[in-house]
Structures are given as C-alpha cells and as structure tokens.
Amino acid sequence: MKKKAFVLSLGCVWVLLLSTGVFAENDSIPLADEDCVKCHVEEVTDIDAHGALHKTAVGCTDCHAEHPPEGKETIAGCNSCHPPEDKAHYALQNCKVCHHPHHPRDMDFSKIDPVKPACLSCHPGPDEQMQAYPSKHADLDCKACHLAHQEATACIECHDAHSPDMKAADCMRCHQPHRPAALEYEGDIPAALCSGCHSDVVADVTGRGAAHKDVACIDCHAQHPPAKEDVIAECGKCHPSADKAHYTLENCIACHYPHYPMEMDFTKIDPVKPACLSCHPGPAEQMQAYPSKHADMDCKACHLVHREATACLQCHEPHSSKMTTADCTRCHQPHMPLEVTYGEDISSAFCAGCHVEVSKKLVRTKTKHRSLECIYCHQHRHKKVFVCDTCHGEPHDFDIHAGYPDCLECHEDPHGLVK
Numbered sequence: 001m002k003k004k005a006f007v008l009s010l011g012c013v014w015v016l017l018l019s020t021g022v023f024a025e026n027d028s029i030p031l032a033d034e035d036c037v038k039c040h041v042e043e044v045t046d047i048d049a050h051g052a053l054h055k056t057a058v059g060c061t062d063c064h065a066e067h068p069p070e071g072k073e074t075i076a077g078c079n080s081c082h083p084p085e086d087k088a089h090y091a092l093q094n095c096k097v098c099h100h101p102h103h104p105r106d107m108d109f110s111k112i113d114p115v116k117p118a119c120l121s122c123h124p125g126p127d128e129q130m131q132a133y134p135s136k137h138a139d140l141d142c143k144a145c146h147l148a149h150q151e152a153t154a155c156i157e158c159h160d161a162h163s164p165d166m167k168a169a170d171c172m173r174c175h176q177p178h179r180p181a182a183l184e185y186e187g188d189i190p191a192a193l194c195s196g197c198h199s200d201v202v203a204d205v206t207g208r209g210a211a212h213k214d215v216a217c218i219d220c221h222a223q224h225p226p227a228k229e230d231v232i233a234e235c236g237k238c239h240p241s242a243d244k245a246h247y248t249l250e251n252c253i254a255c256h257y258p259h260y261p262m263e264m265d266f267t268k269i270d271p272v273k274p275a276c277l278s279c280h281p282g283p284a285e286q287m288q289a290y291p292s293k294h295a296d297m298d299c300k301a302c303h304l305v306h307r308e309a310t311a312c313l314q315c316h317e318p319h320s321s322k323m324t325t326a327d328c329t330r331c332h333q334p335h336m337p338l339e340v341t342y343g344e345d346i347s348s349a350f351c352a353g354c355h356v357e358v359s360k361k362l363v364r365t366k367t368k369h370r371s372l373e374c375i376y377c378h379q380h381r382h383k384k385v386f387v388c389d390t391c392h393g394e395p396h397d398f399d400i401h402a403g404y405p406d407c408l409e410c411h412e413d414p415h416g417l418v419k
Contacts, residue, residue: 050103162196182227319353340382361416
C-alpha cells in the first residue's frame with residue numbers, strides 16, 4: 001500500500017509541474033543536432049549520405065534554429081549562408097528547384113527549362129569558352145549533355161568516333177566540351193584520331209609522305225586552329241640550315257608540299273636550277289668540269305618532276321634505228337654528255353651514228369680490223385686510241401721501225417688499213 005501511494009503521489013507531482021508551466025516547451029532544455037535523428041531519421045540519413053558541405057560545414061540547428069509548433073523560424077533562407085554578393089549564382093531565385101537542402105548536389109535539371117542561365121551563373125569558365133569559341137555545343141541547353149550535376153553524356157553517344165578503336169576518353173585528348181572546335185592537345189596523338197577530320201591528309205602522308213611518313217602529325221602541328229594560330233612548324237625545326245646548303249633556301253613549299261614532300265612541281269620556280277644544285281652538288285660539279293649545252297639549261301628542261309627525266313630521244317636523234325634511251329646512257333651521262341665513257345658491250349653501230357666515214361672505211365677494208373668492235377681499240381673512253389704496237393709489237397725489221405717510227409706513214413689509216 002505504501003508503494004502504490006508513493007507512485008500516485010509522484011504522478012500528482014508531475015501533473016502539478018506541467019500545470020504550473022515548470023516544464024513548458026519554452027522553458028525546455030535546448031535541442032542538439034544529435035537529438036534530431038530521434039524523429040527525423042530519413043532527413044538525417046540523406047544529409048549523412050549526400051549532404052556535401054551541408055553535412056560537414058553546418059549542423060541541423062544552423063538551418064533549423066526553431067522547431068514547430070512553438071518556433072516560427074524553422075527553415076533559414078539560403079542567403080544566410082550564401083549571400084548574393086559572394087557569387088552571381090547566389091542571386092538566383094527559387095534555389096530549391098535545383099537544390100534540395102538535405103542533398104544539395106543531387107540536382108534534377110529536368111524541372112528547369114532552360115537550365116543554362118543557372119548553370120553558367122555558377123560555372124563562368126564554360127560560359128567564357130563558349131563565347132570565345134562558338135560552336136553547336138554553345139547553342140545547346142546544359143541539360144542536353146548534363147542530365148545530372150557533375151555528370152556528362154559520353155561524346156560518342158552523339159558523335160561518330162574517328163576510328164573503330166576510339167573511346168570516349170580519347171575525345172577529351174583534343175576536344176574540350178565547351179569549345180569542341182578549338183582543339184588543343186598534349187602528349188602523343190595517333191594519326192588515327194586526326195584522320196576522322198583529315199582523312200585525305202593522313203592518307204597522303206601514309207602513302208606518299210616519304211620520310212614524313214615516320215613523323216607524327218603533332219610533330220609538325222603542335223597546335224590547331226582556331227584556338228591557336230601558330231599551327232605549322234617551320235621546316236628548319238627538322239631541317240636546320242647548318243646541316244645542308246639546301247636547307248638555307250627560303251620558301252620551301254614552293255617545291256615541297258609537306259604531306260608528300262618528294263613529289264615536286266618545278267613549274268612554279270624559274271629558274272629552279274639553284275635550288276636543285278644546292279641539294280645535288282654532284283651534277284653541279286660535272287657541269288662545271290665538262291661544259292655542254294646541257295649545262296646552260298634550267299634543270300626543269302629535262303626534269304619536269306623530281307627523280308624523273310625526259311627521255312634522251314625526245315630531244316636527240318638516235319645513233320641507229322634500234323637505239324633506245326637506255327642505250328644513250330651507256331655512253332653519255334646527262335650532266336656531262338660530251339665526256340663519253342662506256343663499258344665492255346657497246347655495238348659499233350652506236351659509234352657509226354657520229355663516225356659515218358670511219359665506219360664506211362672499216363666495212364671496206366680487207367684487214368682483220370674490219371672484224372673488231374670499235375671499243376677494242378678505243379676502250380672505256382671516247383677518243384682514247386691504242387698505239388699500234390699495243391697489239392702488233394714490232395712486226396718488221398729493226399731498221400724499218402727505226403726509219404719509220406710512225407706506222408701510219410706506210411699503213412695510212414687504221415680504219416682503212418693499207419698493207
């Protein structure tokens with residue numbers, strides 16, 4: 001009975017205290033942040049998982065200074081922490097359309113049309129890029145590529161890849177999304193990525209580039225327009241003037257197209273000879289040592305294309321009806337044509353073209369000389385002549401040779417020999 005009376009007495013005390021306002025709400029102990037989870041589990045869980053700075057920089061009571069029903073200032077205005085004077089983005093109205101206070105970085109842009117003004121007020125960099133380098137991307141609303149904040153649609157979901165092996169990450173090696181046409185790149189960029197826009201150029205270099213075939217595109221094109229203007233390297237970068245006299249010449253592209261540099265059109269230069277001889281000193285030395293009409297001509301008279309030459313028979317009559325251009329060069333070198341040299345197998349018919357009378361004499365003679373080829377006595381070089389005793393020694397008595405040291409005093413002519 002005493003215990004029951006004590007409980008009833010204690011209950012009466014609580015009723016009395018409440019009725020007198022001793023434990024009224026206005027006089028209660030202030031709530032702390034850790035108390036909120038007791039009633040607001042979902043909200044606290046959201047902030048803990050997705051609250052960003054709202055999780056670490058502020059507590060519940062920083063935004064909820066009072067609590068209903070007695071408290072009236074239950075949700076602070078955004079500008080209490082984000083004043084408009086700090087940032088243009090904070091001057092926007094209706095923040096909660098994009099930002100939920102408990103997970104402010106998880107934004108749903110589908111609710112705003114257009115969302116671009118809000119985005120650019122917080123991200124001025126992309127705005128500056130799009131204004132400086134206009135493109136079709138600049139005409140799009142941000143949510144066309146950014147369905148969620150800090151996420152972007154992969155480039156190759158909208159654009160065709162430059163090559164079958166290309167991945168979305170490769171796009172970013174050259175193209176920045178907010179200035180896609182103003183290319184900038186660093187590091188090794190394979191030609192396969194360039195070929196997406198420059199397929200003809202890459203094909204030219206690959207198929208006809210000569211030594212340039214082994215040079216990477218970015219070795220010559222370190223930058224790309226319109227972002228940069230200095231987009232083509234000077235030829236002297238790889239061909240320094242100290243290495244070769246030819247590299248001291250100016251206006252290289254008058255002869256050499258960079259993508260196929262050895263296919264030259266000499267018609268654009270008059271005369272082209274100084275440029276040619278600066279790279280080919282051998283012909284220059286030959287023409288100086290052995291002057292001829294060829295030495296007075298410009299190189300393009302015979303060389304319309306680099307490494308190609310006009311056939312001799314297009315300008316000169318052949319020595320015989322069966323003679324070909326290949327036969328010409330067996331005796332005549334184009335840059336010293338009058339310095340006639342030859343090998344072992346040269347038909348006398350070739351010689352007869354210039355030495356008609358001599359040829360006739362050989363045909364009429366009854367001596368063994370008739371059966372000899374011209375090069376038997378005139379070996380290897382034009383106008384070279386063996387002396388008679390090279391083959392014949394001294395066939396007569398000593399007195400005859402002593403009295404007539406010149407064989408031709410008696411035998412008159414080796415081509416029409418008199419016995």
